[in-house]
Amino acid sequence: MNLHPMKLVTIVVEALARERITTLLAEVGAHGYTLFSVEGAGATGRRIGDIEEFANIQVEVVLRPEAAERLLARLGEEILPRFAMVTYESDIRVLRAEKF
């Protein structure tokens, strides 16, 4: 078995920010991500209803530590001032094929 230490970055953000986020992920060299719709309430205290335009998405991204740092820095500079977002990082070990 072949486990590599990596970072998982989780981004909960207004669905309106979707395009910006996926572009950002490509730019920082994300290895893979998943994206799904969620309900929720953020630190701002506002609740998100069923209306599509105001729906939240949760994006989970696997990255090397340097790439995670670049992503978090850019999220802080470019997304956090403009959109309701909660973002956090955690430590994971990713399964790799022997050939990697």
Added chain:
Amino acid sequence: MNLHPMKLVTIVVEALARERITTLLAEVGAHGYTLFSVEGAGATGRRIGDIEEFANIQVEVVLRPEAAERLLARLGEEILPRFAMVTYESDIRVLRAEKF
């Protein structure tokens, strides 16, 4: 960049418990949460089908360590005896704007 150590509490529970859970989150001072529908099987071994009333929800909550402890204690006392639930805690680092 400004990362704060926090706790992520994940709650997988019968959808019927939804109201109780979101009320509990507000009472312990949760900073934000997401909620989405999942299929799954719990420790009880029973499988959850497509019927809305028996569906499961997954709730992910970001909290300060003291608040996570309060939430876990109350989940153990008030929810675990009454509903099928799997709950766990992990360590995360949350991105904050400089102004926080």
Added chain:
Amino acid sequence: MNLHPMKLVTIVVEALARERITTLLAEVGAHGYTLFSVEGAGATGRRIGDIEEFANIQVEVVLRPEAAERLLARLGEEILPRFAMVTYESDIRVLRAEKF
């Protein structure tokens, strides 16, 4: 409060692999899992659209460390060569009732 150190294994895989994955989970003695549909792009670079047959699922499984090792070994041998998959492990603490 009664928290037990366990492993969380997250599997992002083509929906086609669903049956194989849930069978594998039962065989290695998983305590519980959730399963939900996600959009995403994997390490292979291919993007997943809305077509059901090519949709991705995300499976999150709580396991004892030995069972997590067995699961990761078998995913690496049996699933990774055949399906587009990203799998990772992390450390969690699971809430238990006193009676457990």
